[in-house]
Amino acid sequence: MKNVKTSRQEIKNTAGNAMILNPRNYLPILGLALALLVPLIVTNSYYLGLINLVILFGAAGIAWNIVGGYARQVSLGHSIFFGIGAYTTTLLQIKFNISPWIGMFFGGVFAVLIGILMGMSVFRMKGHYFAVFTIAYSYVMMLLFQKFRGLTGGAEGLSVPFNDGSLAMFQFSSKVPYYYIFLLALVLIILLVQRLGKSRIGYYWTAIGQDEQAAMAIGINIAMAKHLALGISAFLTAILGSFYAQYVYFIEPFSMFSTHMSVEIALVAIVGGLGTVMGPVVGAIVVKPIAELTNMFLGNVLPGANYALYGLILIVAIIVIPNGLIVPINRLYQKLINRLERSSDRN
């Protein structure tokens, strides 16, 4: 019996007898503390704005990873949920003066409903077909939001009503409060997905992602598990979409429901590491600034070359580190932990 212990129990045991002195515990806290200092160091509003987008897309990548990474249902239609979140909160604000803090949950629920409807058809497809169908759905949404002008404002888009800045209405004149709110959302999503990944449903998703037939054969209700993955992912993505709307103040269907938006969300997870918790954060830290810098330096000089260079860098990254940038970073992190543990043992 001595060896018959689940690995999860063992993880709990090692965590249980570890104190704050264990590097596994204090390193993440140290990292968070450093993150809290960022707005004091980065005072340039342009760079802080870029960092805000890194955090937002890192969080969106983690949300995407639930369905795209763990369950390996590679969605290229997540702009649907992002856009629904953005539109729902903005419309509730314009028409009924409902605070985005409340509106975002309506957006989340609405996204889940759309996700379930979508799932009923797209989950009949596998692999590339699945991806193509999710793209098709995002175009349908884009057209719907362009056509129903009375409700959605049509192709001209919507502006978030300006109200002089207040926490209650999720509106600030400085970028610093956004930074802390986005960071809080990121931390919460990391903690949630970490928990989900180690739960029974997380293992179901991993199993489905690895081998769907084998997962079916051991009795997993795969339709249910996939819908749950898409539902949770859609909810979180919609919340982040409403953050985005509150941050950029202006949304229009063409960019909100574009495949470009979907790809940006998926890409941070793919470059960072599929099915890992921190991968998308690393992915966003790399991908977003590259996109921004290539655009800044080449966008005016040689329009189009920025996208080519951006694409080239991503191709190289994927060829060199196919399992994601998180892999070498994890290795370094592990080394650091080992070294710290050894040095504390000596003392």
Next chain:
Amino acid sequence: MLLTVNNMHVSYGAIKALQGISISVKGGDCIAIVGGNGAGKTTLLKIISGLLKPSEGSITFNNKNIVGMEPYNVAAEGIAHVPEGRRVFSALSVLDNLIMGSYLPSAKKDRSQSLEYMFSLFPKLEERQHQLAGTLSGGEQQMLAVARGLMLKPKLLMLDEPSSGLAPIIVEQMYEKLAEVHAQSSMTMIVVEQNVPVALSLADRGYVLENGSVMLSGNSNDLLNNPGVKEAYLGF
């Protein structure tokens, strides 16, 4: 009868994979389903476990009609399907693979007992329990796939080509283990094989499939001595 498959027809598009197959399995029996490529062996298992839907025919398991049931409901009824080609979850540890096999409520309560049994049956798996399943050798992966199926505590264990792609010595070890399981727990088993002699030596009875129909059936010994079988599958 624990399992009765009656007049099963299946088509992949215009191609008929099964053309009126009927088999029956008594509780505690081990039966072999043998035949060449494209005979319909794998299709038959997939039909039983609900991975495929038949166009015609009935399946009764434990006096219950299970045709058209979803795979997870079939598994809950007590049928474990070990698919062909070592379908282990390679990015999960050996232990997690085994635990994945016992998430159904009926299996979960006996999980630690089942784990102990698996580790006594396959000591290699205990040694390597924390290794990723993808890093195991081919034979070990096949053992893991079988053990994962057994973790379900099934009433019926269905194995699809447990010998495929393994060295002869490993095949022998694999079948020794299967015989052990069958003898110790009188587990009802269906073994699908292209390796006819090894499957028939394990099984009590066998069915020989050809082009989607049952060509021959009977006691394993009779089949092994049947001139037609000898000529077609044993090569002498």
